[in-house]
Amino acid sequence: MKGNRTFTMIKPDAVKAGHIGAILAKINEAGFKIVAMKYTKLSAEKAGEFYAVHSARPFYGELVEFMSSGPIVAAILEKDNAVEDFRDLIGATNPADAKPGTIRAMFAKNIGENAIHGSDSDENATIEGTFHFSGTEIFA
Numbered sequence: 001m002k003g004n005r006t007f008t009m010i011k012p013d014a015v016k017a018g019h020i021g022a023i024l025a026k027i028n029e030a031g032f033k034i035v036a037m038k039y040t041k042l043s044a045e046k047a048g049e050f051y052a053v054h055s056a057r058p059f060y061g062e063l064v065e066f067m068s069s070g071p072i073v074a075a076i077l078e079k080d081n082a083v084e085d086f087r088d089l090i091g092a093t094n095p096a097d098a099k100p101g102t103i104r105a106m107f108a109k110n111i112g113e114n115a116i117h118g119s120d121s122d123e124n125a126t127i128e129g130t131f132h133f134s135g136t137e138i139f140a
């Protein structure tokens with residue numbers, strides 16, 4: 001059975017550009033319930049840990065620098081088929097390839113500064129949610 005939770009971050013580019021409200025509205029309109037949320041900033045160390053799976057990729061250094069460059073909004077979202085439906089809502093990694101109306105098509109600057117994160121599997125949704133939130137910060 002597919003899980004009903006995913007993890008997201010509104011990335012520093014979208015926060016800086018003033019898009020928090022518009023992005024949260026899109027998330028709500030798409031039927032996701034917010035079960036945990038915080039406005040926070042990742043240290044370079046924490047950003048490196050979060051994206052450790054990409055540590056061998058050429059963009060890793062830039063990604064860590066970008067993700068620790070300013071505040072983010074982290075959240076756990078609930079909906080049937082959450083992971084897949086949220087990836088559909090955010091669109092392709094590169095906004096040039098993202099379908100019109102998706103969050104990345106609307107708000108992302110480029111393939112690196114692409115406005116929003118969404119977990120890619122139920123397993124990673126759990127790992128990533130636990131990375132940012134303790135049990136007492138999640139309200140089912």
Ligand code: UDP
Pocket residue numbers: 054059063092093111112113114116117118120
């Ligand atoms: N990224 C990048 N350059 C690339 C690919 C990815 O800077 O060529 C960044 C981008 O911010 C992306 C993140 O690394 O969101 C994680 O990459 P992934 O392939 O997991 O994309 P996502 O799952 O976020 O769509």
Ligand code: MG
Pocket residue numbers: 118120
């Ligand atoms: Mg990914």
